[in-house]
Amino acid sequence: xSRPEETLPPDLFYNDRxxxxxxxxxxxxxxxxxxxxxxxxxxxxxxxxxxxxIGCGSGLSGEILSSVSPVDGGPHLWVGMDISxxxxxxxxxxxxxxxxxxxDIGQGIPFRAGSFDxxxxxxxxxxxxxxxSSEANPQGRLSRFFNGLYASLRRGGRxxxxxxxxxxxxxxxxxSAATKAGFGxxxxxxxxxTKKSKLYLVLTAGGxxxxxxxxxxxxxxxxxxxxxxRRNFRTAGKKGxxxxxxxxxxxxKEQMERRGKVxxxxxxxxxxxxxxxxx
Amino acid sequence: MKLLTxxxxxxxxxxxxxxxxxxxxxxxxxxxxQREIGYNPTFLSNILPxxxxxxxxxTALELGFTNxxxxxxxxxxETADEHKVMRDxxxxxxxxxxxxxxxxxxxxxxxxxxxxGIANFLLPNHLV
Numbered sequence: 001x002s003r004p005e006e007t008l009p010p011d012l013f014y015n016d017r018x019x020x021x022x023x024x025x026x027x028x029x030x031x032x033x034x035x036x037x038x039x040x041x042x043x044x045x046x047x048x049x050x051x052x053x054i055g056c057g058s059g060l061s062g063e064i065l066s067s068v069s070p071v072d073g074g075p076h077l078w079v080g081m082d083i084s085x086x087x088x089x090x091x092x093x094x095x096x097x098x099x100x101x102x103x104d105i106g107q108g109i110p111f112r113a114g115s116f117d118x119x120x121x122x123x124x125x126x127x128x129x130x131x132x133s134s135e136a137n138p139q140g141r142l143s144r145f146f147n148g149l150y151a152s153l154r155r156g157g158r159x160x161x162x163x164x165x166x167x168x169x170x171x172x173x174x175x176s177a178a179t180k181a182g183f184g185x186x187x188x189x190x191x192x193x194t195k196k197s198k199l200y201l202v203l204t205a206g207g208x209x210x211x212x213x214x215x216x217x218x219x220x221x222x223x224x225x226x227x228x229x230r231r232n233f234r235t236a237g238k239k240g241x242x243x244x245x246x247x248x249x250x251x252x253k254e255q256m257e258r259r260g261k262v263x264x265x266x267x268x269x270x271x272x273x274x275x276x277x278x279x
Numbered sequence: 280m281k282l283l284t285x286x287x288x289x290x291x292x293x294x295x296x297x298x299x300x301x302x303x304x305x306x307x308x309x310x311x312x313q314r315e316i317g318y319n320p321t322f323l324s325n326i327l328p329x330x331x332x333x334x335x336x337x338t339a340l341e342l343g344f345t346n347x348x349x350x351x352x353x354x355x356x357e358t359a360d361e362h363k364v365m366r367d368x369x370x371x372x373x374x375x376x377x378x379x380x381x382x383x384x385x386x387x388x389x390x391x392x393x394x395x396g397i398a399n400f401l402l403p404n405h406l407v
Contacts, residue, residue: 048322050283077322077373079284081400088397097316099284103291103400107407110291110400112302114329135404144407152287154329 003166009132011104014057014084023058023090032122035198036061038190039120039160040068042202049076049117052152054105054161055124056080059091059098065120066097079116081105106141109148116152119159125201126163129170142174146181153205159183161201171199178203246271280396282342283326283372286334288398290384292406300386303334306341307390309380316373320356323365327354335372344371 004013014022022028039061045051048070053062059080068074078098082088088100103110106128128145129138149159165171171187178185183203190198249271253263288304295301332351339347352364382391382398389406392399 047325048319050322050326075317075319075322077283079287083401092395092397099280100397101280101284101400102397104402107400107402108291108293110289111287112289112331115287117325133404 005127005130005166009130010127011083011085014087016086019058019084019086019090023060029060032060033064035122035162036064036120039122039162039200040064042160042188042200043118043120043158045073045076045118047073050115051076051078052116052119053078053080053098054119054121056082056091056100057084057087059094059096061120061122062096062098105145106136108144109152111152113151114154116157117154118157119149119153121159121161123162123164125161125174126165126170129166129173138173139177142177143180146178146183150181150183150205155206157205159203159205161203163199163201165199175201182206244271280377280393280398281373282338282375282377285338285377286330286372290386290389291400291402292384292387292389295384295386298386301384303331303338304382304384304391306338306377307381307383309342309377311342312376312378313374314376318366318369320365323369324354327351339371
């Protein structure tokens with residue numbers, strides 16, 4: 001399948017024609033709403049909340065946020081950001097309940113600290129991996145976005161971003177940018193290995209009960225397998241004495257010499273502890 | 280754009296981060312519209328601690344609303360009076376929308392245009 005990210009920047013790609021196509025296609029509508037419900041489930045909101053919709057487009061996911069019934073802790077109020085004026089125009093015609101903002105998420109999130117309870121983003125953040133002008137670079141845009149998002153969420157708030165990375169490099173580029181901004185991040189994959197595989201980046205902004213850990217979020221959910229690739233630091237630390245000894249030092253010195261660095265000459269005193277002097 | 284959103288928006292320009300004057304944004308030539316939204320007291324009490332009351336008062340005064348209480352209501356919903364205050368707040372924050380006009384940052388002077396209720400926060404590259 002062709003990737004729209006590689007053809008044009010988002011504000012030009014989603015012109016009137018493409019936006020109408022996107023919004024009226026029942027297949028896209030179905031996929032989008034499934035993903036929005038999944039994202040809502042991952043957010044675990046427990047009351048009517050203020051939600052930021054990143055890359056809201058024509059408000060497909062926003063309509064779902066507004067229509068959550070009071071029994072399920074809704075209805076939520078949302079604020080949507082999108083870079084495509086044509087998409088927002090369709091949202092206007094649909095008379096959506098949330099507020100709309102024309103903006104580039106790669107330029108930051110223009111909200112004051114602690115504004116939102118949560119954030120959702122459906123099929124948007126992979127666009128950040130493309131630099132559209134010579135002045136912008138993907139790393140900078142990603143870090144501005146995640147830093148802004150981190151600040152605009154209240155402590156303990158969560159963000160769920162569904163995205164389509166082009167390859168593993170993009171996937172790790174995005175998740176590492178998120179953790180650099182301070183988020184506890186994890187990637188959840190639905191239907192892995194199939195054509196309809198969906199990736200969700202689940203982010204927690206400090207102070208939650210499951211700080212920096214999404215395995216707690218998905219625990220108990222059906223059809224979820226937890227792959228914990230983290231090292232267990234508690235056991236890793238017990239492996240032995242971490243003080244440097246002679247063999248460590250000579251190994252490091254050899255390493256440095258190989259790189260062409262100048263090292264101090266080795267002698268019988270190398271790596272020996274200093275004699276304690278008592279006055 | 281709802282006045283509630285305005286209470287959270289700051290100037291997006293890089294140099295304005297951390298400057299006190301960049302929040303709230305100030306309205307110029309604003310046109311208002313009233314749009315009904317279901318009253319949701321749970322949402323209001325959730326959002327109440329996060330509101331910046333000084334900013335709301337400033338914005339309300341700029342737009343010509345003067346009947347706002349001087350201090351933030353505590354949202355306890357105990358008396359009929361408090362219920363009325365929250366109702367009024369709902370009307371002001373959720374149902375009053377700015378459809379046309381511009382928002383200006385007092386720090387850098389950048390004006391964000393609002394057209395058909397959508398604010399334009401796209402910045403030229405040198406301001407990012």
